[in-house]
Amino acid sequence: VDIIDEAVRGEGHFLGAADTLDRMTTEYLYPALADRASPEEWEAGGRASLFQRAQQFAERVLAEHFPSHLAPDVEARLRATYDIRLSPEAMAPVPSTVTQNQKQRDHRA
Template identity: 35%
Template sequence: GLSGLNMCYEAVGMHASLLGFCLESLVLGDDLLGQAMRLVRGIDVTEDSTSIDAMKQVCLGGPGHYLGTDQTLGLMQTEYIYPNVGNRMSPKEWVEAGQPLLLDTAIARKNAILASAGCQVSPEIDTAIRARFNIYFK
């Protein structure tokens, strides 16, 4: 996207030119494409996003950081991408947490998504398909 790409095929979840597909890769790619889309959007430079008054308040009379201001907290909701699966721990925290694997997190998220989706095929259609074809899973 940053180099001028405006259409992407075979991105998340797809492997070896569509010879394989992986739901966990689809979940992991969601974070990556979200970050790319945020970068492509660019940086909003307006009076509201670069408030001189907020800078004066924080730097000259405040705590010396912006995390306590309403403006910063509001901008963090629109300007920052919070990953759904990505791990933002420091290496030390990651080791202390037992070195959790990103794939395990992706599998758990995939399972949660699928569990909440429910069956998308009506029972009548499911019965008709199973009567006509040998289906080996529920």
């Protein structure tokens, strides 16, 4: 209640309050793809659009991510029990495929 009273009788907002600053560092979500740079920094950094940043992020995930949410012994038991035809190797990232997909998109653009 004190912080509300201070905001009402003071500057009319909570932006300068220590509690607000503390919460912004622990509870505020800064979107990974949103560009929070100044216009000058954005231009100096190549002026990437949100679409371009999202595309680069997706390609990086596809090139680097390998699903490993199952312990090896659990995966082995599942594969022994069920007719799983997709090999673990087939699930591995294939950077050359990502590069090829990018070339195809660039060609269409």
